[in-house]
Amino acid sequence: MGTCSCLGDANREIPNTLPEVIFQEHSTLAILYKNHESSMIPELKDVFCNLLSHRLSFITKIIIFDQELGDVGIEILAKVFPELKFLTRLHLKNNGIGCKGAMKLADTLGTVNTLEYLNITENILTDEGVDYICCCLPFLDKLKEVSLAQNEISYVGAEHIKDAISNLDALESLDISGNFINRRGIVKITSVLRGMINFKSFDFKGNDMNKTDCESVKNLLPHVICLFN
Template sequence: MGICSCLGGTNKETPNTLPEVIIQEHSSLALFYKNYEPLMLPEIKDIYNNFFSHRLSYMTKIIIFDQELGELGSETLAKIFPELKFLTRLHLKNNGIQCKGAMKLAETLGTVSTLEILYITENTLTDEGVEYICSCLPYLDKLKEISLSQNEITYVGAEHIKDAIGSLENLEALDIADNYINRRGVIKIATILRGMGNLKSFIFKKNDMSEIDCDSVKKLLPHVFCSFI
């Protein structure tokens, strides 16, 4: 199932292929659209259609579940990021993004300065892919929620997360569940979170940790909801 949502709803009468007179107004992005439109997911086409028909300013969230983006789909999405002036939520789940797709997303993700919720889950980013995503986080200072669960992240990727979140003063929730980070990596992240006054939730279950390991993390964050089961 794929979902793409806009404030006020998407105009279902927007055609999949736009009139030449409209797309000529935005030459480089229009050329990209014309070249790759046959390969685009309907959700991505909808975003481009809204842009070319001057309705993109109303888009506040993008949610795409269980649709294959891969490297090309990630690139087509990244091309439009700089135009998303009011986007507050981006949720990509099970899209086959992997490392190469993460690299494409990271080229412009940092321009979406309005983003408050960022979920990239079940996408096999690995440590290298999460490094690309984390390189954007310091530019997204309005972020309140981040989820990088189920991405095959290890201790190496945890280092990138730790380094990236320190400047996110508005962060309220972080989810790194179902990875391979281990006690050492999770505690390093928790140590950074400890100094964040707005934090309410830290989810780190299934990261090759014993119950004793989990308890040691909870002690670092006594006033934060911690889920490790």
């Protein structure tokens, strides 16, 4: 079953249906809602209900676990990103997001400059998809946590991650576990993390490294919690 949340305060009342006036509007988002409401997953319905009801402050987090977004779901997310002025958490886990989906999300993800926690995990971004996501990261300068775990990323993708995080001064945690990154790729990322004064936690377990490699990386980050094989 999927897990969902898009509310900043669980005690706030969420409208179950959109006011009639909204259905009379002809904005792009209103039309998008009307066209796809019947097939829209509950998480996205919640976002739209609050967005089109002018309750932007309600949308502080979007969490979608174990649900296939598909082309339509990804397109909808990309359309609403520029409207989300209070979003601090975006967690997308096991949603079937591949390279094509990452490209669509990246079109507007960089506009969410309030984002502090970005987790796109257990998808199939691959090196090309992670490149699209990483192109957005320099615009998200409030990021404290980034997770790209289990996305079929190799040394090539590690290069993209290294370049992207070098501009994230607020970064505290990075999770790239469960990929196919070799020692050389991990060390390159580590070389950037060493100079980040706020950084606290690095999870790189389950990559293409032996125990000796992992220990050598840990030694490069003596003041950081390192999780590895």
